[in-house]
Amino acid sequence: MTYFVPDEKKSGIQRCYVETLTIYAKEKTYVFSAQMDIDYDEVAKDPASMTAQFENSKFSRLKNYIEERIYINI
Secondary structure, three states: OEEEEEEEEOOEEEEEEEEEEEEEEOOEEEEEEEEOOOOHHHHHHOOOHHHHHHHOOHHHHHHHHHHHHOOOOO
């Protein structure tokens, strides 16, 4: 899950996206979150690059790695 979080600073509002990875294992739930590093200069040049940045983020790569190696019963 990725969501937008406004972060108020002295100079105004600093916007960022936070990725969250939740893993449910037996009786425990593990939640990991991190702010995404988005290259807004690249997005300004090519808006489609935003999709690529989301797909190639550390958490997206980790999620894909986990899903490829375990059976997920959905």
